[in-house]
Amino acid sequence: xxxxxxxxxxxxxxxxxxxxxxxxxxxxxxxxxxxxxxxxxxxxxxxxxxxxxxxxxxxxxxxxxxxxxxxxxxxxxxxxxxxxxxxxxxxxxxxxxxxxxxxxxxxxxxxxxxxxxxxxxxxxxxxxxxxxxxxxxxxxxxxxxxxxxxxxxxxxxxxxxxxxxxxxxxxxxxxxxxxxxxxxxxxxxxxxxxxxxxxxxxxxxxxxxxxxxxxxxxxxxxxxxxxxxxxxxxxxxxxxxxxxxxxxxxxxxxxxxxxxxxxxxxxxxxxxxxxxxxxxxxxxxxxxxxxxxxxxxxxxxxxxxxxxxxxxxxxxxxxxxxxxxxxxxxxxxxxxxxxxxxxxxxxxxxxxxxxxxxxxxxxxxxxxxxxxxxxxxxxxxxxxxxxxxxxxxxxxxxxxxxxxxxxxxxxxxxxxxx
Amino acid sequence: xxxxxxxxxxxxxxxxxxxxxxxxxxxxxxxxxxxxxxxxxxxxxxxxxxxxxxxxxxxxxxxxxxxxxxxxxxxxxxxxxxxxxxxxxxxxxxxxxxxxxxxxxxxxxxxxxxxxxxxxxxxxxxxxxxxxxxxxxxxxxxxxxxxx
Numbered sequence: 001x002x003x004x005x006x007x008x009x010x011x012x013x014x015x016x017x018x019x020x021x022x023x024x025x026x027x028x029x030x031x032x033x034x035x036x037x038x039x040x041x042x043x044x045x046x047x048x049x050x051x052x053x054x055x056x057x058x059x060x061x062x063x064x065x066x067x068x069x070x071x072x073x074x075x076x077x078x079x080x081x082x083x084x085x086x087x088x089x090x091x092x093x094x095x096x097x098x099x100x101x102x103x104x105x106x107x108x109x110x111x112x113x114x115x116x117x118x119x120x121x122x123x124x125x126x127x128x129x130x131x132x133x134x135x136x137x138x139x140x141x142x143x144x145x146x147x148x149x150x151x152x153x154x155x156x157x158x159x160x161x162x163x164x165x166x167x168x169x170x171x172x173x174x175x176x177x178x179x180x181x182x183x184x185x186x187x188x189x190x191x192x193x194x195x196x197x198x199x200x201x202x203x204x205x206x207x208x209x210x211x212x213x214x215x216x217x218x219x220x221x222x223x224x225x226x227x228x229x230x231x232x233x234x235x236x237x238x239x240x241x242x243x244x245x246x247x248x249x250x251x252x253x254x255x256x257x258x259x260x261x262x263x264x265x266x267x268x269x270x271x272x273x274x275x276x277x278x279x280x281x282x283x284x285x286x287x288x289x290x291x292x293x294x295x296x297x298x299x300x301x302x303x304x305x306x307x308x309x310x311x312x313x314x315x316x317x318x319x320x321x322x323x324x325x326x327x328x329x330x331x332x333x334x335x336x337x338x339x340x341x342x343x344x345x346x347x348x349x350x351x352x353x354x355x356x357x358x359x360x361x362x363x364x365x366x367x368x369x370x371x372x373x374x375x376x377x378x379x380x381x382x383x384x385x386x387x388x389x390x391x392x393x394x395x396x397x398x399x400x401x402x403x404x405x406x407x408x409x410x411x412x413x414x415x416x417x418x
Numbered sequence: 419x420x421x422x423x424x425x426x427x428x429x430x431x432x433x434x435x436x437x438x439x440x441x442x443x444x445x446x447x448x449x450x451x452x453x454x455x456x457x458x459x460x461x462x463x464x465x466x467x468x469x470x471x472x473x474x475x476x477x478x479x480x481x482x483x484x485x486x487x488x489x490x491x492x493x494x495x496x497x498x499x500x501x502x503x504x505x506x507x508x509x510x511x512x513x514x515x516x517x518x519x520x521x522x523x524x525x526x527x528x529x530x531x532x533x534x535x536x537x538x539x540x541x542x543x544x545x546x547x548x549x550x551x552x553x554x555x556x557x558x559x560x561x562x563x564x565x566x
Contacts (some may be wrong), residue, residue: 131519135506 005181006265006416008256009091009244010352010356015054015237015343018064019086021380024360026342027368028389032221033343034235039204042108043200050212052220053198054237069153072136074113077146079240079349080194084150087242093188095155096191102160102187106177107147109172110348110403111197113277117141118201146194158186164348167310169193170241171351171401175265175291177245178411187250193352194240199252206236225312225372226309226338227316227380234310237344241352243359260362260397264295264412272406277315281322284408288326288398291410297396299327302334304367304397305384306358310345319400322381332383335392337361340373351401355411358397365393453475469516469542471533477531480504490532499529509534516542 012019015033016026026033026284033054037045045051046327062071064082073081088095092289095103120137124130139145144162148181151160159180163172170193177189206212213233216223224235243262252259268290270283279286305323324331338358339350361367367390374387399411446551470490481498494500500508500534507529516538520528528534 131513252486306515 003182004248005245006177006248006251006261007243007259007359008246008251009087011086011242012356013056013079013083014239015056016267028366029110030369032371034220036220041202049207049214051217052223057237069149073145073149074140075115075196076194077149079196080150081153082145083240083242084192087244091244093392100155100157102158103156104186104189105147105156105160106149106173106189106191107162108173108193108348108351109143109146109164110166110169112143113140114147114197114199116200120372135248140303152313157221165407166403167347168401168403168407168409169348171411174355174411178262178265178293181247188246189326191245192242193349195348196238198236198238219324222372224311224341224344226311226341227385228373229377230376231311234312235344237346239346239349240357241349243355258416260359260416261414264291265415266290266347266410267409270406275404277318281318281325284322285326288410292411302396302398303394304361305334305336305337306354306399307338308400308402310340317379320382334384335367335369335390336382336384340371354399358399358413362394362397362413469538472515473535476515480508490535492531494529
């Protein structure tokens with residue numbers, strides 16, 4: 001029998017709360033973390049089509065971390081350090097008592113160290129002084145700066161990987177960590193999703209892609225509205241989530257509290273288009289199907305989906321179509337929620353944060369609301385979507401995450417007693 | 419914050435006495451070779467207080483320590499705990515503070531706060547003031563032993 005893998009700790013930095021309990025309280029209340037961007041100041045916002053984002057407010061690394069590890073990395077990696085500190089504490093794992101070579105770190109990051117990266121690039125081109133490029137520029141923007149610093153901060157000497165598949169990055173990190181533990185290559189993997197790139201250049205890039213919502217600049221909390229008829233693009237977010245994945249045997253041995261089992265994972269490519277999903281949704285349906293098979297459950301057993309649902313016109317419709325295609329008549333019996341309706345799209349962190357929402361749904365038997373689902377779009381109406389929190393005991397949860405580059409991932413979580 | 423420069427910048431340092439002391443120990447000989455200035459030779463004057471202060475302030479900010487507690491005799495690695503990357507970051511700040519470019523071949527000599535001060539003075543052309551007397555200034559014994 002193959003090794004089972006469980007989730008034993010969680011931590012989060014999000015626009016609606018730093019810390020899992022604060023995040024979950026806000027999420028269940030349907031609180032929005034989306035607001036007008038102020039962080040560009042003195043750079044003017046006038047030229048931007050979209051002017052709002054899901055920002056983590058008042059974040060200062062020294063408030064959360066005693067060590068100096070946060071000082072040499074960019075904002076996204078600082079988020080990852082903080083969410084990981086919470087998750088490790090939550091898991092009760094005593095790093096000093098573990099074999100460090102059996103503990104890995106898998107990070108999903110989409111954009112990486114863009115705060116410093118952008119500043120240095122701009123300065124170089126403006127001033128043309130190559131010797132003024134900061135010596136830390138390369139280590140900071142290198143995409144594995146987060147997985148590196150997290151291992152250093154907490155002493156994890158096992159496999160250390162960074163997975164970058166845009167918006168599905170940390171869903172893949174979860175899945176790869178599951179397989180890594182299943183294959184016996186590690187006892188514990190610290191899985192992190194982190195991104196913090198609400199910067200003038202990156203934000204302008206998403207604006208130019210016409211990917212962001214621009215109709216609700218005056219009502220930021222209304223802008224992220226997955227599956228609603230008046231949705232007009234996603235809202236950029238930032239944050240980090242950490243899940244401690246552990247072999248069930250290892251968790252049992254140290255009498256750890258188990259939140260849920262992570263049971264299955266699938267990764268596919270649509271091999272279709274850099275930013276547009278296949279409209280028939282067949283590839284998305286196929287990805288979920290493969291993940292369920294990996295988890296050894298049938299579509300009929302699924303009762304919750306944490307949808308990718310970014311609030312784009314095409315994306316949400318395709319996902320709804322895929323859910324209908326795979327689950328047939330059961331589609332309307334499955335509870336569905338879109339975490340991005342509350343915090344925006346946290347890019348590389350989205351999979352980990354969606355994973356935390358899925359695990360909390362299994363663990364607390366509560367499903368957070370999908371904000372702004374006021375006028376269901378007939379093209380993607382699903383009965384399981386709700387504007388208010390739902391109380392429901394669920395057994396099997398599916399987490400979807402899709403990324404630019406024609407990239408799909410699905411992860412399956414199970415209630416721990418199953 | 420107000421600094422007692424006389425207390426924190428030993429006059430004897432730039433005369434090369436400290437370097438000579440290192441040389442006798444032998445341990446750091448290679449580090450100091452570039453900056454060994456014998457007593458009276460070149461007639462160097464005391465360390466420029468502005469430059470020294472700027473450098474120690476930069477170090478203080480970097481290390482989150484009181485600049486007054488940083489002495490020119492402090493070895494960047496051994497006394498202040500900077501690793502090789504941190505030394506590079508510090509020099510980057512110093513390049514900015516003094517609008518300098520420090521070529522790679524000069525890095526090898528910059529191992530104590532005093533080396534950096536002397537180097538910057540040299541580069542800014544401020545250290546060439548002729549000395550009026552050839553009086554030998556002995557290093558205060560208590561200070562030379564001290565390593566905070």
